[in-house]
Amino acid sequence: MNIQRKLSILADAAKYDASCASSGSNNKNSRNGKGVGSTSSGMGICHSYTPDGRCISLLKVLLTNFCLYDCSYCINRASSSVERARFTADEVVQLTLDFYKRNYIEGLFLSSGIIQSSDYTMEQLVNVAKSLRKDHDFRGYIHLKTIPDASPELLRMAGVYADRLSINIELPSEHSIIRFAPEKNPITIHKSMGQLKSHIDESKEDRKKSKKIRSDGRNTKAKASRFIFSPAGQSTQMIVGADDSNDMTILSTADQLYGRYQMRRVYYSAYSPIQNASAALPAKAPPLVREHRLYQADWLLRFYGFTVDEITEPHSEQNGMLDLDVDPKLAWAIQHRDLFPVDINRAPREMLLRIPGIGAISVQKIIRARKFRALRYGDLTKLGLSLKKVAPFVQTHDYNSSNRLLERADLKQYFMSSESPQMSLFG
Amino acid sequence: MFTVSINCFAEWREQARTLLMRGVTPKSISWQHDKQSALVFDDGIDFMSLPVLYQSLSIPKAFITMAEKVACCRDDSRWALLYSLAWRILFENRDLMSIEVDSQVVKALRMRKAVGRDIHKMEAFVRFRLIDSQCSNYGDYFSAEDEYYVAWFEPDHLILPIAVTFFIKRFTNMSWSILTPDGCAHWNQSSVMFTEGIHKRPDIDDSIEVLWLTYYSNIFNPARVKIKAMQSEMPKKYWVNLPEAPLIKTLMRNAGHQVDAMLEGASTQPWHKTKKSTFVMAAQKKMQAHTTKNTS
Numbered sequence A: 001m002n003i004q005r006k007l008s009i010l011a012d013a014a015k016y017d018a019s020c021a022s023s024g025s026n027n028k029n030s031r032n033g034k035g036v037g038s039t040s041s042g043m044g045i046c047h048s049y050t051p052d053g054r055c056i057s058l059l060k061v062l063l064t065n066f067c068l069y070d071c072s073y074c075i076n077r078a079s080s081s082v083e084r085a086r087f088t089a090d091e092v093v094q095l096t097l098d099f100y101k102r103n104y105i106e107g108l109f110l111s112s113g114i115i116q117s118s119d120y121t122m123e124q125l126v127n128v129a130k131s132l133r134k135d136h137d138f139r140g141y142i143h144l145k146t147i148p149d150a151s152p153e154l155l156r157m158a159g160v161y162a163d164r165l166s167i168n169i170e171l172p173s174e175h176s177i178i179r180f181a182p183e184k185n186p187i188t189i190h191k192s193m194g195q196l197k198s199h200i201d202e203s204k205e206d207r208k209k210s211k212k213i214r215s216d217g218r219n220t221k222a223k224a225s226r227f228i229f230s231p232a233g234q235s236t237q238m239i240v241g242a243d244d245s246n247d248m249t250i251l252s253t254a255d256q257l258y259g260r261y262q263m264r265r266v267y268y269s270a271y272s273p274i275q276n277a278s279a280a281l282p283a284k285a286p287p288l289v290r291e292h293r294l295y296q297a298d299w300l301l302r303f304y305g306f307t308v309d310e311i312t313e314p315h316s317e318q319n320g321m322l323d324l325d326v327d328p329k330l331a332w333a334i335q336h337r338d339l340f341p342v343d344i345n346r347a348p349r350e351m352l353l354r355i356p357g358i359g360a361i362s363v364q365k366i367i368r369a370r371k372f373r374a375l376r377y378g379d380l381t382k383l384g385l386s387l388k389k390v391a392p393f394v395q396t397h398d399y400n401s402s403n404r405l406l407e408r409a410d411l412k413q414y415f416m417s418s419e420s421p422q423m424s425l426f427g
Numbered sequence B: 001m002f003t004v005s006i007n008c009f010a011e012w013r014e015q016a017r018t019l020l021m022r023g024v025t026p027k028s029i030s031w032q033h034d035k036q037s038a039l040v041f042d043d044g045i046d047f048m049s050l051p052v053l054y055q056s057l058s059i060p061k062a063f064i065t066m067a068e069k070v071a072c073c074r075d076d077s078r079w080a081l082l083y084s085l086a087w088r089i090l091f092e093n094r095d096l097m098s099i100e101v102d103s104q105v106v107k108a109l110r111m112r113k114a115v116g117r118d119i120h121k122m123e124a125f126v127r128f129r130l131i132d133s134q135c136s137n138y139g140d141y142f143s144a145e146d147e148y149y150v151a152w153f154e155p156d157h158l159i160l161p162i163a164v165t166f167f168i169k170r171f172t173n174m175s176w177s178i179l180t181p182d183g184c185a186h187w188n189q190s191s192v193m194f195t196e197g198i199h200k201r202p203d204i205d206d207s208i209e210v211l212w213l214t215y216y217s218n219i220f221n222p223a224r225v226k227i228k229a230m231q232s233e234m235p236k237k238y239w240v241n242l243p244e245a246p247l248i249k250t251l252m253r254n255a256g257h258q259v260d261a262m263l264e265g266a267s268t269q270p271w272h273k274t275k276k277s278t279f280v281m282a283a284q285k286k287m288q289a290h291t292t293k294n295t296s
């Protein structure tokens, strides 16, 4: 089989993993080196976008799509009739370098079906990363998918070469994992995430120490002895809509994963129809709007001080599901109108963050600017805010919404006309 | 009225300092930018001869960093705007830049943002193509033994001198040229050289490109078409220089059929092979246990 055919099969097999981030690593560049590559602690770069709106940042492929397991939702499961292929380590290394040198990608995201054994598979993945780093002095981004029941030594090696590691939790509840991924073990998944976390912590400590040594001026061999492990941390993915877990379960699981393992990201991947799917799962269009709302909710959990309960309102008539019509922050605000309008010039940061239509960056700007002069209603447009969105919820000395918009029974409708969440799915 | 001609940020910085030290108000300067960087003195007054009113002026570093970006903006009002802001920071309010609702501040920040985005998109969408070093039009600047890559890009703003540092850090050990209508940058693995812009995209083939197109087509998920999301991040204006862009139409057209086929196609009964795979796993574990026992 030629390389082009392999690439088409093994890219197709990899596309259901939503992660594409190439951000938040350590700062590297290829000065004083032999190879190519750089990474930064800031934003990653999306080198292209496919018509599904997703970014191409990494060469995302499977080493092989042969797999011994039979996870119902997966196109590569043992019982699927999909065509199989396997790259050699050298082929992946060469492709990565060729793509990288043409500025198509930020690096490699390598995953694999389970062949022979977990350890064997993990070793193959580690070998690719090792070859890129050691043989080619590659300094771009490497994301390795980690096989949860691979040995601790292999997990440790993976983190030495990779910028990011991920272990997919796959499904929101243990029950669903057992049901739809029968060969996977929720306990092992958690154990391995725990191991990654402790290595990541250890490496952070180490970096802090060596920084301190350097600033003390005792720049001895500190640099050489630094333990660098997965500097961009770990992430995970949950499939949405394959099982019947509700959004509250999904978000609680995510919340725990953030808390326990300091995940950099939890990705939500709408279960998407695959060729030759398992009869155990729904054959329908992927729930893209739901996925989108979950990402918004995830954001609220991480950067806006919301709790899972607040977002999913356990006692509301939604049954632990997010409202698909409006974003979760707006949905919350409509339920809590008594807390609005919020005074832009006086409210504390926490409250500004709760105003629908105002993002964290705008909050920052408001706080900075209002130190110097009182903000007028008209100033909000200058900050790039949409007045239509914020109008019902804010108050300035020259504007007060309370007796108008906020009391409208059809407040939600007012917004729905401006927002169109029913994105067209099929063109 | 003074007329000052400026070509680049360094020149602006120099002239602005001179003018600010002499207390020349923003209103009395007309900023020009033509190719000859000579100072033209209207009214016959050389402003260098004006008395220096302020010996030491200190401008916050953050402003200079921002100004450097704003200076790349292809907008004729940029030099006047920057001068006016500098003036106000020095003589009105040192914290001016924090007031992000001030009209001039808003304007400068918008310009900076546009430039920042342009740089980011350039880092993303430049596509290098491998060609023969022999074909290099830049004489012996490049060694004939090295692989030589060339990219063509059309930035919105005058960002090449700033944007090039990213490519140098990332592709230090590669020889390359980035050609744009405003100027060209060349890197021979040790130093950078700038030459005049060129006006036509060079015609280069690269055999790896077909693999990139294969990848692009296959990483796309036809069940999730969101063309608007894609276009907001990769607007059409960039498509002409992206080798993968011509695929977009076909991928979109075929998406519907592909998904229908998936939804209606044959499904597999679950657990059919699961048993088998668990069985294989167990057998392998046994084998492994056996071999480790034997070798130890």
Ligand code: SF4
Binding pocket: A067, A068, A069, A070, A071, A074, A075, A076, A077, A078, A112, A113, A114, A181
């Ligand atoms: S282990 Fe499960 S999810 Fe991973 S490739 Fe195999 S079948 Fe797919």
